[in-house]
Amino acid sequence: MRTSTYLPLAIALLMFPQLAQTLYSPALADFATMFSVPPEAASQALTVYFLAFAFGVVGWGLLCDRVGRRPAMLYGLALFTTASVTALSVETFEALLATQALAALGAAAGSVVTQTVLRDQFSGPALARTFSLVGMALAISPAIGLAVGMGLVQGFGYRGTMLGLAGLAAVLWAWTAAALPETRPAVRARNALAQTGRTMLADPFIWRSALLVAAFNIALFSYYSLGPFIFQRLHTALEWYGYSGVMLAAGASSGSWLNKRLLDTGHAPATLETLAAALLLGGGIAVHAMRDSVWFLAPMLAVVMAFGIAIPNVLGQALRAYGDRIGTAGAVFGLMYYLLIGAGMLLVGWTQALGGTLIVCGCTAIGLCGPRPRSLRTQPLQ
Template sequence: MNSRNLLVLAIALLMFPQIAQTLYSPALADIGQAFSIGPQAAGQTLSVYFLAFAFGVVVWGRVCDRIGRRPTMLGGLALYVGASILALQVSTFNGLLMAQALAAFGAAVGSVVTQTLLRDRFQGAELAQVFSLMGIALAASPALGLFSGASLVHAFGYRGVLGCLLLLSLGLWLWCWRTLPETRPQHLISASLFETLRRMLQDRDIWRSTLLVALFNIALFSYYSLGPFMFERLGLSGQLFGYSGVILALGSGLGAWMNKRLLRKGFTGLRLIRLAAGVALLGGIGVWLLQDSGLFVLSMLLVVLAFGMAIPNILGSALANYGDRLGTAGALFGLMYYLLIGAGLMLVGWFQALGETLMVCGALALLLVWRKN
């Protein structure tokens, strides 16, 4: 499989977990009505998703170093297909949460194994460029997820979203079964999970990268968690919330495009992350000031633009010192930041304060990178 075809498949695999997350967002209000639960409980579906996703990342990352990238990917996607079928059968909210957790565990394969595939094939500056390209493609995910989710919920309720996810995961499994190559190095060492974890826990750069990834993701997904209920409070329709994803995708795509251009002009990744953190803070202030008006979505543009600029640089450089154990290190790295994202979104669901959340995330990100050389 040539590099271009691999990148196309990698884009689809990386987009899938994000599309799965954002498809659920427009369904939260319908889930609340279907199971007679409040916004806080309905919003916890995203928290459960990220927490289960975190454990999936470490399992699939470890497994792909042991048995290979291809069989691991096929196994994770097959699990997601089964979980989607289960979700369509349950009749209680707790049952839906259990199915959501199982699906998230399976979806994690699309993140950690795909990133490992890319790190197998590309290194250094070329890898940073690849992640920038991934960032541009991922910018379309919120638009596809929110717009499609809103349309499906309007026509079929939350079960329409579940059916769509079942078809998507089955299609991806068939695509991988037909074309996905094995990229695991032949002479890969069998790295100890706990030795790698100990090494990473003592690595300040890993902790900084972990916190940065978590903060930018919490800022982004807090909108998907709280946005439906903010639109409802302002008297705006759920379909308008879905359309807002198109606007935000443009902002994220612009950020990823700017990142790629600035990298080519000689800007360092650290400098771009600093810029992104400052932009995210400004966006958070704007959302807080405009929270009683639908215009707050315009300030969210700055937040998603910052996400598009920052994430490719953080992910592209985070594991530069772990080339001999990419699957295991990638799994642990993902576990660390997804646990933080899940915990952060749980707090977001409790406090129901989007503007304040965004300001805290932006300020903390700026502090983390301000004094780094």
């Protein structure tokens, strides 16, 4: 099957976890109200989501190497649908968190399996350009997620969000069953998790990549975690939180478009990562300075633009030495950076400090954008 025939589906599947996360975030304030928990506890729902997502990445990454890309994706979407339907009838906050952990396990297939499919078909600069195209589509996910999420929460409470997510996952399951090809190579490494994991955990290039992915994601999702409560503190109508997604989506889309243009004109990925780190740090400093005004949204544009520039380059380069076991390597890599994201989001929930979080993420990214370490893997694993 030609790549062009399933690329729209691949983009939709990659958008799905981000849509789920951002569509879910307007419900955080409703969680606090319905279950009588403080904002700090409600914010931890995203932390649980990310931590469960991390372990889901491992499971689906291994499964897509063993049973195939297509079956793994179908199982993941089915699990997400079941968990979201179950969330409609829970009566305690702890039970809600449990259903969201299961949903996150299922949603992880949309990330790792789809990235594996793309890595089966592309490599090197072509993969980075493909991720840039995907990034432009992903940039609209927050706008869609926030707008739809706000509408569902206002009309039906958090249960409306859960029902909407279940419906979306069911539609994607049917589309996947009809259109996703099997791209798993005929010749592949077997039972390589332990050895691949040991090699990757000792690989400084992998750690650099995982930390960069985590820094830019924590910067992005700290806004979606804290945004509802920031708008409440500023006595601004919560609807504006939903509208802000449109503006931020425009910033992320601009970053992805600029990244593709710069790659096409010969700029090195390392240079673009440094540019993104500088934008993130500058935006974070400005957000902190303007934290008592809704105008903090203006420098948030620089933050999301940095995300759109950085992530395609980091993901496109991270696993170039692990092409013979890309699903397993993707599982280990995803576990690493999603555990880092989950730990970071835990701290974000405790501190409730958006500007400070962005500054720390920016400083971390700047520190990682010095000379690139070489990957330890120069010979095939046995």
